[in-house]
Amino acid sequence: MHDHPCSPWLRIRVDAGALRDNVARFRALAPPPARLMPIVKSEAYGHGLELAARAFVDGGADWLGVQTLREASRLRAAGTTVPILILGPATAEEFARATELGCDVTVGSLAALRAAASAGTGRLHLKVETGVNRQGIVEDELEEALAILAANRDLELAGISSHFADIEDTTDHRFARRQQERYEAWCARIENASGGRPLRHMTCSAATLLWPETHHDLVRVGISAYGVWPSRETLVSARSEGRAEVHLRPAMTWAVAISQVRPVPAGETVGYGRTWLAPVDSRIAVLPVGYADGYMRGLSGRAHVLIRGQRAPLRGRVCMNLCMVDVTHIPGVEAGDEAVLLGTQQDDVITAEQMADWLGTIAYEILTLPRDTWHRTEV
Numbered sequence: 001m002h003d004h005p006c007s008p009w010l011r012i013r014v015d016a017g018a019l020r021d022n023v024a025r026f027r028a029l030a031p032p033p034a035r036l037m038p039i040v041k042s043e044a045y046g047h048g049l050e051l052a053a054r055a056f057v058d059g060g061a062d063w064l065g066v067q068t069l070r071e072a073s074r075l076r077a078a079g080t081t082v083p084i085l086i087l088g089p090a091t092a093e094e095f096a097r098a099t100e101l102g103c104d105v106t107v108g109s110l111a112a113l114r115a116a117a118s119a120g121t122g123r124l125h126l127k128v129e130t131g132v133n134r135q136g137i138v139e140d141e142l143e144e145a146l147a148i149l150a151a152n153r154d155l156e157l158a159g160i161s162s163h164f165a166d167i168e169d170t171t172d173h174r175f176a177r178r179q180q181e182r183y184e185a186w187c188a189r190i191e192n193a194s195g196g197r198p199l200r201h202m203t204c205s206a207a208t209l210l211w212p213e214t215h216h217d218l219v220r221v222g223i224s225a226y227g228v229w230p231s232r233e234t235l236v237s238a239r240s241e242g243r244a245e246v247h248l249r250p251a252m253t254w255a256v257a258i259s260q261v262r263p264v265p266a267g268e269t270v271g272y273g274r275t276w277l278a279p280v281d282s283r284i285a286v287l288p289v290g291y292a293d294g295y296m297r298g299l300s301g302r303a304h305v306l307i308r309g310q311r312a313p314l315r316g317r318v319c320m321n322l323c324m325v326d327v328t329h330i331p332g333v334e335a336g337d338e339a340v341l342l343g344t345q346q347d348d349v350i351t352a353e354q355m356a357d358w359l360g361t362i363a364y365e366i367l368t369l370p371r372d373t374w375h376r377t378e379v
Contacts, residue, residue: 006375009288011255013343013379014047016055018249022225023059025246030208030219036060037201037218038225040075041067041087045226046367047252048376050078056225057082065220069094072103085125085159089135095119104158108135113145117152124149125159125199126190130182131175132165146193159199159218160187167206168231171240176207180214206230209238209246227251228352228363250351252367253343254374256289258307260335261327270324271316275301282328285312287339290321294369295341299323302358305339308332309346312339342366 027036038061039045044052053064053075064080066072067088075084084103086094089112096119098105107113108127116122126145129136137145149157162183167176183202191197200216205224207214222230227250229235238246264270264282285307291297297318304311305325312325327333342350352363359366 005373007288007293007373008375009257009259010293010371010374011253011257012046012048012371012374012376013253013255014051014376015249015251015253016051016058016378018227018251019047019052019055019225020059021249022227022251023056023061023221025248026208026219026221026225027060029212029246030215033217034215035062035199035218037063037065037085037220039065039087039220039222041065041071042368045223045364046369046371047226048378049074050080051376051378052226053078053080063218069098069101069103072098072101076101076103091115092118095122098122106135106161109137110141110144110148113137113148116155117148120152121154123156123158125161125201126157127161127163128183128186128190130162130165130179130186130202132163134163136162142189146190149194157190157194157196157198159201160190161200162186162202164202164204164207167204167210168234171233171237173210173237180211204230206234206237209234210241210243223364223367224248226367228367231362232353250343252352254295254341254371255338255343256287256341258285258333258335258337258339259288260286261333262286269316272319273317275317276315280328282326283333284315284324285327285333285337285339287323287325288321289341290319290323292320293373294371295323296359296369298359299355303341303355304350305341306345306348306350307337307339309348311348 038056040053063083065085072084086105090105092115095116099122104123106125127136129138164176199218201218203214203219205222227248264278264284266278266280268278270276289295300317303314310330312327315324315326352366355366356363
């Protein structure tokens with residue numbers, strides 16, 4: 001699973017029961033005939049591809065969404081039999097291999113469609129542009145796209161997709177509503193021209209939570225399948241629109257064993273740049289984790305970790321492989337004790353949202369930070 005040996009100090013625990021419960025909740029929000037497709041790209045948002053896929057299928061998922069052919073190949077090798085949609089770009093060779101694996105592939109440009117045609121066969125999901133301007137054919141390209149499909153009868157138009165640009169970052173959803181209208185118009189045009197009825201899908205976690213009318217045939221759920229709300233704005237919107245409260249369970253814990261506890265006399269400084277000076281005689285715990293392990297330098301002077309159920313603030317700068325926290329106020333801390341960087345310990349919790357605030361980013365980035373050196377276990 002990892003390209004480098006795992007550190008014996010660094011641990012990621014993934015609660016498979018939480019993943020199953022989250023998907024079961026979305027299954028209740030989007031009942032059949034809608035199909036439910038959790039997204040497991042980018043190592044399942046850091047939770048472990050095979051582990052998360054297994055939990056999601058056990059929880060009621062009908063499909064799985066991945067970014068790359070490599071991810072799809074890993075799932076098939078692990079025994080996953082449910083339909084898989086590759087969301088990212090693919091070469092002609094990858095289209096052919098995807099067909100061998102029984103996977104559908106997203107095409108978001110004429111170039112991608114021509115690559116699929118050169119592969120000769122496959123199930124395609126045509127992505128259409130509604131406002132993100134990232135992937136998706138534009139209106140002037142539709143006639144040529146339909147001509148390519150008509151000329152290559154072994155290509156099956158299995159789905160029509162798009163993506164919201166501005167549904168999570170605001171409580172003003174007028175643009176998202178216009179996107180939905182554009183998408184409906186796209187579907188009508190394509191279906192009228194092709195004579196078929198491909199699977200319609202445009203939802204993300206926020207749309208799934210907020211707007212049942214967007215569920216269509218295939219419901220895509222990303223970050224919220226892992227127990228994290230897409231944004232505070234989504235939670236506010238759900239409450240203001242009277243949506244039933246959905247209890248999501250975060251599934252990931254990052255933890256590290258303390259490597260040493262050392263005294264720091266009053267007036268001494270800690271770490272590079274001497275950015276923290278001990279105001280009193282202090283005790284500092286050294287954690288063998290740093291920005292090379294995905295624990296970002298920007299957390300310096302902002303973050304806390306949980307030790308023996310209490311918050312221990314970072315002191316000094318996060319180093320490449322180490323960081324230091326203040327445990328002066330926590331009795332009995334010793335080497336080998338566990339420090340929780342993300343997740344719950346006793347009665348306190350450090351959430352992905354809180355860590356994102358410390359770093360000025362979003363919870364998505366927190367969950368997917370590179371952590372090749374960590375040992376991942378299922379609990």
